[in-house]
Amino acid sequence: MNATEWVAPCFEIVDSRIENWKIRIEDTVADNASCGIFVIGENRVSPEGLDLAALEMTVWRNGEAAGSGVGAAVQGHPAEAVAWLANTLGEYGIPFRKGELILSGAWHRWYPSFQAIDSSCGFAAWATAPLRLAKHRRVPSRPI
Numbered sequence: 001m002n003a004t005e006w007v008a009p010c011f012e013i014v015d016s017r018i019e020n021w022k023i024r025i026e027d028t029v030a031d032n033a034s035c036g037i038f039v040i041g042e043n044r045v046s047p048e049g050l051d052l053a054a055l056e057m058t059v060w061r062n063g064e065a066a067g068s069g070v071g072a073a074v075q076g077h078p079a080e081a082v083a084w085l086a087n088t089l090g091e092y093g094i095p096f097r098k099g100e101l102i103l104s105g106a107w108h109r110w111y112p113s114f115q116a117i118d119s120s121c122g123f124a125a126w127a128t129a130p131l132r133l134a135k136h137r138r139v140p141s142r143p144i
Helices: 025-030 078-090
Strands: 010-014 035-040 056-061 064-070 117-123 127-133
Touching: none
Parallel strands: none
Antiparallel strands: 010 035, 056 064, 056 117, 117 127
């Protein structure tokens, strides 16, 4: 945690080219872990003094609470997931670099969105990440 400058809530927009979500681990790797884009909240807070494992994140959809999760959902603590990644990449001679953005992993389940939504996620009252999807339009692609 000493190398972590700040933490903030984040939406990851899952996107996959795998038809009908019939996905195997090889497909996940080939599809860049089904990551489309991500949105990070503007309010960034030092992790010093925060109990990230106990910290609760809430997700709202169209003004209603849609779910929540805690940092412990990420390998017991978000820092554990980041440490695992750093150690695994280090075995291949790939270091984290100063200023790189690292996503620790999901604190809650994913929610499908096939319509316009106005969403946000956040940690208590100090940080939120807003997300507005005007409409969902499936872009034709070649199934894998």
